[in-house]
Amino acid sequence: MAEAPFNKHFPVSWEEMHRNAKALAWRLIDKGPWKGIIAITRGGLVPAAIIARELEIRMIDTVCVSSYDHQNQREAMVLKGTEGSNAGDGEGWLIIDDLVDTGKTAVIVRKMLPKAHFATVYAKPAGRPLVDTFITEVSQDTWIHFPWDIELQFSQPIAKQRNNG
Ligand SMILES: O=P(O)(O)OC[C@H]1O[C@H](OP(=O)(O)OP(=O)(O)O)[C@H](O)[C@@H]1O
Numbered sequence: 001m002a003e004a005p006f007n008k009h010f011p012v013s014w015e016e017m018h019r020n021a022k023a024l025a026w027r028l029i030d031k032g033p034w035k036g037i038i039a040i041t042r043g044g045l046v047p048a049a050i051i052a053r054e055l056e057i058r059m060i061d062t063v064c065v066s067s068y069d070h071q072n073q074r075e076a077m078v079l080k081g082t083e084g085s086n087a088g089d090g091e092g093w094l095i096i097d098d099l100v101d102t103g104k105t106a107v108i109v110r111k112m113l114p115k116a117h118f119a120t121v122y123a124k125p126a127g128r129p130l131v132d133t134f135i136t137e138v139s140q141d142t143w144i145h146f147p148w149d150i151e152l153q154f155s156q157p158i159a160k161q162r163n164n165g
């Protein structure tokens with residue numbers, strides 16, 4: 001059987017997301033001042049809101065990129081770029097996303113805003129060189145389950161999981 005591309009799973013709770021996004025804000029405050037935030041939708045919207053609150057930034061825009069159908073990566077589609085924003089070449093601006101995985105999204109957005117500071121909450125090794133600041137690294141074969149994608153449900157006791165495995 002072909003090896004599953006993601007054989008580890010890393011669920012993230014809302015509290016963890018909040019704590020890590022605040023930790024990112026602490027890292028970013030001394031690197032500013034920041035003129036504004038560009039959130040990469042949709043995943044970047046939640047950490048961008050938390051960071052905007054902590055750094056008292058009220059100028060927020062979006063770049064809308066979509067490149068995954070659940071865990072399947074496909075060609076990245078830019079639904080909206082920076083046209084209409086006043087971010088220019090990105091100087092003094094923060095780009096925020098939930099994570100960098102292969103780095104494909106980061107490459108696209110960096111081309112639009114070459115002087116911006118790119119920050120994510122999570123990073124995988126392949127994308128890590130493309131971000132300026134991040135908080136937590138996970139391995140490339142780990143799928144991060146964000147709190148907006150999951151819900152509380154029954155979990156099998158470990159003994160049962162082992163018997164089935
Ligand atoms: O480094 P990469 O391999 O490009 O992957 C990272 C990107 O993929 C996810 O977004 P996705 O395209 O799934 O859209 P979403 O944020 O709307 O869920 C995630 O939020 C990042 O933006």
Ligand code: HPA
Pocket residue numbers: 068099101142143144145146
């Ligand atoms: O590990 C991940 N989790 C959620 N969304 C993602 N988009 C790319 N990689 C991931």
Ligand SMILES: [Mg+2]
Pocket residue numbers: 040041042043044065097
């Ligand atoms: Mg995204």
